[in-house]
Amino acid sequence: MFSRPWYRASPMLRANILTRIQSFASTHPTPTVRRSKTLRRIALGTTIITASGGAIYIIDREYNSSLIARTVRALYVLLWIAYEYGFNSSKYHDLNDLHEVASERLLQLLTTNKGLYIKLGQAIANQGTLFPKAYQNRFPQLYDDAPTDSWDKVDAVLQKNLGVNYQEEYFDWISQEPIGSASIAQVHKAKFNGNLGGQEVALKVQHHYISNQVVVDLWVYHFISKVYEKVFDIPLSMFSKFISEQLSTEVDFVHEMQNARKLQILIDGDPELKNMNLRIPKNYPELTTKQVLPAEWIDGVPLTKKEELLQKRYDLTLMMTQYIQLFGRQIFKYGFVHSDPHPGNLIARFNNKGKQELILLDHGLYTTxxxxxxxxxxxxxxxxxxxxxxxxxxxxxxxxxxxxxxxxxxxxxxxxxxxxxxxxxxxxxxxxxxxxxxxxxxxxxxxxxxxxxxxxxxxxxxxxxxxxxxxxxxxxxxxxxxxxxxxxxxxxxxxxxxxxxxxxxxxxxxxxxxxxxxxxxxxxxxxxxxxxxxxxxxxxxxxxxxxxxxxx
Incomplete structure (x- = not known):
């Protein structure tokens, strides 16, 4: 005897059959359903990853001074350079081609990452003879490519260090346009109010991102030195710790102020140098912090501008004598040496008595x-x-x-x-x-x-x-x-x-x-x-x- 079709079965039996079919369908989806669910999962995962990556990028940029992005960028480029030189140089026509490509990639990294990376690049420029001509030709431009911060960033640093009402309390005015910028800080011209004497000052303000970046940047430098030491078999890491220690003190402006005052005391106590018309700008300890350094404003001509010096009838022989004797005395007698004496850190002027003076700036980097x-x-x-x-x-x-x-x-x-x-x-x-x-x-x-x-x-x-x-x-x-x-x-x-x-x-x-x-x-x-x-x-x-x- 044949059974009745399922659709003619009793209501209870039909319900049971439908339940089983639905259960099977849910656990054994058709190919179309499976593809649809897979696509939904991929879309959801992509959305989560994109949103998370975007959130991390924004947080890193706005609150972490792009620390993650610049560290990843640095490690990628520097390890790529090590790989190309150590294991992949055969793909280039000759070694000079590799030098050209690698030096350009490295220069782009330094200018993009800014901060201490530019400072390290300048060190390469100063020791250029140890590097191929491709590096020697490119890296001097790092002295000209120092970035500037917008006024709102500068204002935030000043408020953090001097108080929210710093302008009313201490200054008559501050120029919002920087007169100069370097790898670590930029300088604005300002004038103290009457309570502080009314002098014009050079207000040095650290770039807002430096304090967040310095520790990790120096770690990357030390790590890469070890990698390059292995790849090129050159003892680089023996210097990296000492150089890192020196650079880490350079970002503390209280330390810079102390260096300037110490050198001024040494010059004042040296009868010969005291009469050579050498000058260190006066500092103001009461307003100096780790990120802000006001100093006496002195008009003059930077030693980088040779033609202007000649036009204004400066004596280059006297100028170089002052320069060499000052640094010779630091090295051989004082044992306390300004270690960044490039021409941009020196200016010349004629004082009120018509005497030619040499002024030494930027006292962040010293070697004892x-x-x-x-x-x-x-x-x-x-x-x-x-x-x-x-x-x-x-x-x-x-x-x-x-x-x-x-x-x-x-x-x-x-x-x-x-x-x-x-x-x-x-x-x-x-x-x-x-x-x-x-x-x-x-x-x-x-x-x-x-x-x-x-x-x-x-x-x-x-x-x-x-x-x-x-x-x-x-x-x-x-x-x-x-x-x-x-x-x-x-x-x-x-x-x-x-x-x-x-x-x-x-x-x-x-x-x-x-x-x-x-x-x-x-x-x-x-x-x-x-x-x-x-x-x-x-x-x-x-x-x-x-x-x-x-x-x-």
């Missing part, structure tokens, strides 16, 4: 030299002038340096030939071998030498740009001898050494005057108008090429 290192460095200059091979090698050994010849040249930035090896013979070692041969014992190497060499290079470059109006080597050697004499009783052998140095300096001075006479005869537009620093530079370039380094 240990006493032992300061005395050894002073003695090293004396030994270099006397070509005292034993003395040079003794200091080099104590500093963990295994290549006295290269060491001697780098210290004085002048020709120093300590052996008879043919200087035209090209050294076939690569740069990593040169580094390893130069620094024999990393634990002994004085990290302060990094900043001292950088300072010396800036001094040499400015003297060269001005046409070598002074004998830099003689001026600095005089400072070194004076520092040694000041520290100890002079013996007869010391007198003999000083006599020999003075004779050598007379000969050096004679050569310098002959070169200056040649410059005067041929005039400033003739290609033969080369100063002493130009000849030194040519020697340095040839020496660098023999070591496989492109000097610029």
């Amino acid at each position: 030299l240990p006493e032992k290192f300061r005395l050894q460095y002073s003695k090293l200059w004396k030994d270099l002038f006397l070509l005292n091979t034993n003395g040079i090698e003794e200091i080099a050994l104590d500093w963990g340096i295994a290549s006295p010849d290269i060491f001697a040249t780098l210290v004085q930035l002048r020709p120093v030939n300590m052996n008879s090896q043919n200087s035209n013979e090209k050294d076939t070692r690569d740069i990593s071998d040169l580094f390893k041969d130069f620094i024999g014992d990393r634990s002994k190497f004085p990290k302060e030498l990094t900043f001292i060499t950088r300072t010396m290079r800036m001094i040499q470059s400015l003297n060269r740009d001005y046409g070598s109006p002074v004998n830099r080597i003689n001026l600095l050697t005089n400072e070194a001898i004076a520092a040694i004499s000041f520290e100890r009783n002079i013996s007869w052998s010391d007198y003999w050494d000083v006599f020999r140095i003075k004779l050598s300096m007379i000969f050096s001075g004679l050569i310098f005057r002959l070169i200056r006479f040649r410059q005067w005869v041929f005039g400033s537009t003739n290609e033969k108008n080369q100063g002493l620093e130009d000849y030194i530079e040519m020697y340095m370039e040839n020496t660098a090429k023999s070591l496989g380094v492109e000097w610029m």
